[in-house]
Every structure is written in structure tokens, then in C-alpha cells.
Amino acid sequence: MTPALAWNGLIRLFNAPLLPLGSQTITLGSLLGVGLLLLVVTLAARLLRFLLAKRLLLWLGLPEGRREAIGTLLAIGLAAFGYVAVAQGMGLDFGALAVLFGALGVGLGFGLQDLTRNLSSGLTLLMEGKLKVGDLIEFEGTQGFIREISFRSTVIRTFQGSEIVLPNALITNTLVHNLSYLSSQGRVDLAVRVMHGTDPLLVTEALLAVALEEPRVLDDPAPKVVLHQIGREGLEFELWVWTAEIQNQLLLRSAMNYAIHRALKRRGIHLLGEKQVLQLLPEAGPGAPLAFDLDEQLAAIPCFANMDARRLRELVGSGARRRLTAGQMLVEKGDPGRALHLVLEGRISAIHETERISHRLFSFGPGEFFGELPLLLQVPYPTAMWVQEDAVLFEIPSGNVRLLLENRPDFAEIVLQALARRGDVLRSYESCLRERGLLREGDLGNPLQWLRGRLRRVLEPRVGGSFQSTQN
Incomplete structure (x- = not known):
């Protein structure tokens, strides 16, 4: 067979009519041409979706969910338009097929209700952006990170390493906790139950001391201890702490439970159901229980002597005692302020260090406090703080200091007047304040x-400038 005959035979094969369709006849060649056109339309739609979601809309700064939704919708629109154009090019009569498509649509509508709901729910999730890829969520008791959101389903990766595929309609119709919607900060609640007869203030101090020693716990919002219930079997407390990495809450909870158990044991506090053991020899050293009740120690300090019992209890519940040994460096130069430190016992010195010398500028003894200027002025420590003698401090974290200053003008006035009398302390901050534009000539007069x-300026963002100082 010559090449010409073979070519003519191949042409006749592709042009041979297979079946009539509307005004045209379908041939093998027309089917291959339509298939090629549909493939081109499909590839063009996918390319459009990629360029929109990964390039153009990313450059415009739209969130990932909306980029995916817009890109997918426009790609579907392009594909639908292309498919219709190809069908019309084949000579299909859509009017004749309308009845057939209508009958099929009714049947498919009943059979694909769930798929339709999932598609519409997926579009809602992507467009609203309330749930995004990477968010930490809790769904029906299961926590995990959203790994993928598609039109039909959402994939969640749990802490155990498994993936859960959830239909989108189930997510939109069920309560979902988004633990990282605005930020990754979150609160961790720890329950502690102790025996009747235990001093609640002693438990409060022990729990707050644990929170203040944990570096993953935020100072603002400050830790809080709540006496949740006085039950038939004992006292039920809750320690509320905030962390910047709520996704690591299980590790934080474990570490704090260990520390709470150790702190309660050192203070002779028995958990509910714990077997009591008589201890004949008292403990000694940094972990030993403190000898005096905190409210009695605070009441003995002149600046707090006029506080009534209720206000003293509020002050006790805002911080915790900390025992330090001589020679310990409490604060390095340049450290930010994390707490207000009230000296109950011992002495703390402010040290100015250079490459050649280390000079003691001033010191704080029992009844004096420091750390208020870094908190009030939001500046770092200009000096190092060194433990000159074995000391016991009462530390109030920054969040609770702010609350006390806002809600207790008498406490604010005590702090301000005590600081105003310490000219040496103010002078140590003078150069730092001038560099930041917070101090002008004559201000210290x-x-x-x-x-x-x-x-007032520090508290205005929180209380709208309504703070009024008590004038003496």
C-alpha cells in the first residue's frame, strides 16, 4: 500500500460518521478535537487558579482562604464557559437537551445534597476567613491544626500526628473553638484541691509563686488564683495562667503541675486525698516554708499599715513571696520590667557595672520596693539588681500591678510618693528617660x-484617662 492510499484511508476513518447529533454528525476526528479542546480549557482553568491564588492575589495581600476561593471560582467560571463554547461548536442543541438535563438534575439533586452542602460550606469557610490553614482549633473534644481547606472537606492534623478529614458542612454547623483566631495567646486553667483547714492565702501564694517562676507564663494578663468552691471534702482552687503558645498547653500544664505539687509539699499543704505524714525535722534552705503569714508581713510595712483587711487580701492575692540568697543576680542591666518587687527581708543593691569597675549606687531594705519605674515608664533597668543579703521579696507581676494602679488610687499614691522620695533612684534613670524623650528640663523639680x-499616660489606653490620683 502506497503512502497516499494509507493517508486517504486514515482520513476516511476519522471522517466516517459515527452518529448524528443535532445538525451535525459525530466523527472520530470531531471527538478527538473536542477532547483536545476540553483538555486545553481544563489546563487553562488550572493555570488561572494558580496564577490568581499564588501570584496576583498574594501580591495584593489577601489572606490564603480568600485567595483560594477567588481563584477557584474564577477557574470554575472559565472552565464552564469553555465547555459550553466547545459544546456549541459541536452543534449541540441545548434547548433539546434542557428536558433531559432537568430530569437528571432532579435526580442528582436528591442524591448529591450532602455534596452540595459541603461545597457551599467550603466556599463559606474560604471566603469568610474565620478558619484558616494553620489555625489551632478544638472540635468535639479533639484539638489540632488546620492543614488544608478545600471546597468539600477540611483536613485537621491532631497532636497525635493523625489527620482527620471533616466534611465542611459538619464544621459550619457545629461549635468550633478557634484557639488562634486573633493570636496564639490563650489561658490554661489548673485545678487544685486541698484539705479543709488549709489557709487559702497560703495556697494562693504558693500557686502564684509557681506561675511567676514559669518563663512561659505571661506577666500581662497576670496569673490569677480563684477559690472556685468550698466543697464538702475540701477547698477547690483554680490557677489561671496565660501563655503566648497555647499550642503547647499540654507541656505547660504538665510542668506546672509538677511545680505546684512541689511548692505545696514544701509549704506543708496537703492535697485532697493525700496521706498526711508527721514531719519532726523542719526543712531548711531556699525551699523551706516562710515563717510568717504574708498578710501580717505586709501589714507591718508602714506604707501599707493603713490598708484594711479586704485591701490587704487583694494585695496578697496579686503576687507571691520569693526567697533569694546573697550574691544572686536578680536583674541584669537592660532587662525589661516584669514585676514590682517589695523587700520583706534582707537587702537588694543597684549595681552600676562597666568593663573596669562595679559600683553600688543605692540599696533597698525591708519595707522598700523597686521595679515600678520600668513598669510605669516602660523602660529597661539602667542598673543591675544584686542580692546583697539573704532576702525575701514579694513580687507582683506587671499585669496585676497595672490592675492595682487602675483600681486602687490609694495604692498608686503609695507607690508614687515612695518613689518621689528616692531621688537617687530617679537620677539613675535620668539619662535613659532623656534619650527616650520622656524627661524634660525641670521635670524632676x-x-x-x-x-x-x-x-496617667500609661493607664490612658486601658481606662480612657479616667484615673484620678489621691492628693495628700
């Missing part, structure tokens, strides 16, 4: 008035 003005 009336330090109390200047400190009151700075305190």
Missing part, C-alpha cells in the same frame, strides 16, 4: 507631679 502625669 517636682517629681511627684511628674510621676502622676506619667502614670
Whole structure:
């Protein structure tokens, strides 16, 4: 067979009519041409979706969910338009097929209800952006990170390493906790139950001490201890702590439970159901229980002597005692302020260090406090704070200091007046304050008035400038 005959035979094969369709006849060649056109339309739709979601809309700064939704919708629109154009090019009569498609549509509508709901729910999730890829969510008791959101389903990766595929309609119709919607901060609640007869203030102090020693616990919002219930069997407390990495809450909870158990044991506090053991020899050293009740120690300090019992209890519940040994470095130069430190016993010195010398500037003894300036002025420590003698401090984290200053003008005035009398402390911050534009010439001529003005500016974002100092 010659090549010409073979070519003519191949042409006749592709042009041979297979079946009539509308005004045209379907041939093998037309089927191959339509298939090629449909493939081109499909590839063009996918390319459009990729360019929109990964390039153009990314450059415009749209969130991932909306980029995917817009890209997918436009790709579907392009594909539908292309498929219709190809069908019309084949000469299909859509009017004649309308009845057939209508009958099929009714049947498919009943059979594909769930698929339709999932598609519409997926579109809602992608467009709203309330749930995004990477969010930590809790769904029906299961926690995990969203790994993928498609039009039909959402994939969640659990902490155990498995993937859960959830229909989108189930997510939109069920309560979902988004633990990282605005930020990754979150609160961890720890329940502690102790025996009747235990001093609640002692338990409160022990729990707050554990929270203040844990670096993963935030100072603002500050830790909080709540006496949840006085039950038939004992006292039920809850320790509320905030962390910047809520996804690691299980590790934080474990570490704090160990520390709570150790802190309660050192103070002779028995958990509910714990077997009591008589201890004849008292403990000694840094972990030993403190000898005096905290409210009694605070009441003995002149600046707190006029506080009634209720306000003293509030002050006790805002912080915890900390025992330090001589020679320990409490704060390095340049560290940010994390707490207000009230000296109950011993002495803390402010040290100015250079490459050649280390010079002691001033010190704080029993009844004096420090750390208020870094908190009020939001500046770092200009000096190092060194434990000159074995000391016991009462530490109030920054979040609770702010609350006390907002809600207790008398406490704010105590802090300001005590600070105004310490000219040596103010002078140590002078150069730092001038560099930041917080101090002008003549401001320290009336330090109390200047400190009151700075305190109002610090509290204005939280209380709208409504703070009023108590004038003496």
C-alpha cells in the first residue's frame, strides 16, 4: 500500500460518521478535537487558579482562604464557559437537551445534597476567613491544626500526628473553638484541691509563686488564683495562667503541675486525698516554708499599715513571696520590667557595672520596693539588681500591678510618693528617660507631679484617662 492510499484511508476513518447529533454528525476526528479542546480549557482553568491564588492575589495581600476561593471560582467560571463554547461548536442543541438535563438534575439533586452542602460550606469557610490553614482549633473534644481547606472537606492534623478529614458542612454547623483566631495567646486553667483547714492565702501564694517562676507564663494578663468552691471534702482552687503558645498547653500544664505539687509539699499543704505524714525535722534552705503569714508581713510595712483587711487580701492575692540568697543576680542591666518587687527581708543593691569597675549606687531594705519605674515608664533597668543579703521579696507581676494602679488610687499614691522620695533612684534613670524623650528640663523639680502625669499616660489606653490620683 502506497503512502497516499494509507493517508486517504486514515482520513476516511476519522471522517466516517459515527452518529448524528443535532445538525451535525459525530466523527472520530470531531471527538478527538473536542477532547483536545476540553483538555486545553481544563489546563487553562488550572493555570488561572494558580496564577490568581499564588501570584496576583498574594501580591495584593489577601489572606490564603480568600485567595483560594477567588481563584477557584474564577477557574470554575472559565472552565464552564469553555465547555459550553466547545459544546456549541459541536452543534449541540441545548434547548433539546434542557428536558433531559432537568430530569437528571432532579435526580442528582436528591442524591448529591450532602455534596452540595459541603461545597457551599467550603466556599463559606474560604471566603469568610474565620478558619484558616494553620489555625489551632478544638472540635468535639479533639484539638489540632488546620492543614488544608478545600471546597468539600477540611483536613485537621491532631497532636497525635493523625489527620482527620471533616466534611465542611459538619464544621459550619457545629461549635468550633478557634484557639488562634486573633493570636496564639490563650489561658490554661489548673485545678487544685486541698484539705479543709488549709489557709487559702497560703495556697494562693504558693500557686502564684509557681506561675511567676514559669518563663512561659505571661506577666500581662497576670496569673490569677480563684477559690472556685468550698466543697464538702475540701477547698477547690483554680490557677489561671496565660501563655503566648497555647499550642503547647499540654507541656505547660504538665510542668506546672509538677511545680505546684512541689511548692505545696514544701509549704506543708496537703492535697485532697493525700496521706498526711508527721514531719519532726523542719526543712531548711531556699525551699523551706516562710515563717510568717504574708498578710501580717505586709501589714507591718508602714506604707501599707493603713490598708484594711479586704485591701490587704487583694494585695496578697496579686503576687507571691520569693526567697533569694546573697550574691544572686536578680536583674541584669537592660532587662525589661516584669514585676514590682517589695523587700520583706534582707537587702537588694543597684549595681552600676562597666568593663573596669562595679559600683553600688543605692540599696533597698525591708519595707522598700523597686521595679515600678520600668513598669510605669516602660523602660529597661539602667542598673543591675544584686542580692546583697539573704532576702525575701514579694513580687507582683506587671499585669496585676497595672490592675492595682487602675483600681486602687490609694495604692498608686503609695507607690508614687515612695518613689518621689528616692531621688537617687530617679537620677539613675535620668539619662535613659532623656534619650527616650520622656524627661524634660525641670521635670524632676517636682517629681511627684511628674510621676502622676506619667502614670496617667500609661493607664490612658486601658481606662480612657479616667484615673484620678489621691492628693495628700
